[in-house]
Every structure is written in structure tokens, then in C-alpha cells.
Amino acid sequence: MQQFVIKVPKRIRKIESQILTMQKPDTLSGEQEPNPENMTREALVEAQKVKILKDRIKILELELQRAREESFKAGYEEGKENTLNEANKRIEQARQEMARMEKEYRESLERIEMPLLELAKTMAMEVLETELSLREDHDQILLKRLRSMLREVFQEKKVTVEVNPSHLPFLKSTDIRQELDLPREMEFTVLEGKHLHKGEAFVSSDDFYLDGRLKTQIEELGNKLKQGESL
Numbered sequence: 001m002q003q004f005v006i007k008v009p010k011r012i013r014k015i016e017s018q019i020l021t022m023q024k025p026d027t028l029s030g031e032q033e034p035n036p037e038n039m040t041r042e043a044l045v046e047a048q049k050v051k052i053l054k055d056r057i058k059i060l061e062l063e064l065q066r067a068r069e070e071s072f073k074a075g076y077e078e079g080k081e082n083t084l085n086e087a088n089k090r091i092e093q094a095r096q097e098m099a100r101m102e103k104e105y106r107e108s109l110e111r112i113e114m115p116l117l118e119l120a121k122t123m124a125m126e127v128l129e130t131e132l133s134l135r136e137d138h139d140q141i142l143l144k145r146l147r148s149m150l151r152e153v154f155q156e157k158k159v160t161v162e163v164n165p166s167h168l169p170f171l172k173s174t175d176i177r178q179e180l181d182l183p184r185e186m187e188f189t190v191l192e193g194k195h196l197h198k199g200e201a202f203v204s205s206d207d208f209y210l211d212g213r214l215k216t217q218i219e220e221l222g223n224k225l226k227q228g229e230s231l
Helices: 010-019 036-074 080-134 138-153 165-173 176-180 214-227
Strands: 158-163 187-192 201-204 209-211
Touching (some): 036 080, 138 158, 138 176, 138 209, 158 165, 165 187, 176 187
Parallel strands (some): 158 187
Antiparallel strands (some): 158 201, 201 209
16 A cells, blocks of 8 residues: 655654643743743644544545555456546545645644744743752853853953853852963953843853853754754
8 A cells, every 4th residue: 555654844743742741931031922821722723633634644545445455356347447447536536635635734734833843942941041040050050151152262362251140259259260261361351241141141252252141042952943953
């Protein structure tokens, strides 16, 4: 039996199982975020439509097989030509119906892809912000992030870093240059960034501007999912 296979995009599978169990996130400050409750309801409706389409496709595949079997039997019975013509007509009708359903199936996936992805990004941001606010080692998390970011500007002569105000006492009480293994010739300045969350940072120089916000990282992951890249 000829198989008709409809592939579900990898990026949908990655986030589908997580969406059904996550809690409703709050709206992020300063931006209007999608309503998770409405998005989840719409996504579930679309997912149900997809399941119905897949079930109907299975039924059509069985119908195709039955039509072929009848046409085979007709070769040994009277009225072979009429039966074969009728079977071929049913096969063609079933193929047309499956083509239509395949198109509808793809359209359904496309409709739920973006709402699911945006909802996943919103929930991921909520989880990360909550975890950082509860952890006591957020200063060490910041240091780890800064080490990674500063590798990009290691050859720069003048570098400025902005961090959440809560990190300033820690950065002033420790030998930050030694902690970050900075070159002696680098002019290094730490500024207060009230708009930044704990663990986040901006790093800038004459030639670079690095965005170390959680939101930016999540956006980059979302773009990779859209493009089908591996994370």
C-alpha cells in the first residue's frame, strides 16, 4: 500500500509537549505580551483539528487499500472492466481528498506554530526571571556571563559594563579585574543599569555592543526554532 506521510515540523514537536503543562505567565514589564490563556485555547483547538485530519487520512488509506483489493478480485470475475474503472475512480477521488486534507493539515500547523512559539518564549522568560530572583548566587551567575561576553571584546582598549544595581556592591567589593582576567591596558568601567534584571548585562566598546539580557537570548533561540536550526 502506498503510504501518504505528512511530516510535523521539528520545531513544533520541541515545544508542543511543554505548552500543555506550563502555568500562565505574567505580562513582562514595558511590553504587551500575548494572552497565554487565549493562545493555549486556540492552540488546543488547532491541535484537535490536526488529530481529526490525521484520523481521516488513516481512513482514506484503508479505503484505497480496499479499492485495490476489489480491483484485483475483479480480474477473476465477470464485469472486470467496470469494476476496475469504478475502483480507479474511487482511488482518484481518495487521492484528491487526501491532497486537500494534507494542505489543510499544513495550514493548521502553520496557524498554531507562531502562537505556541510566542507562548513558549514568554513562559521561558518568566521561569528564568523567577529562578534568578530566588537564587542566592546571582552574583556568580553574572560573573560567568560577563566572562563569556568579555571574550568578544578582549582586544578593546575601553570597555563599559552595565549591570543591575543589586550587583554593584559585589563588584565594588571584589577585585573584578582579576576575577574577569582583564588585560592591564583595558580601561574597564562598571555602570548601573536599572532596567536590567539580576544576572543580565550590557557590554559596550568603540566597536562592539553586546546584549546580555535574558529576553535577547530567548529571542535568539526562538529564531533558531523558526529556521529549523538545532540548538
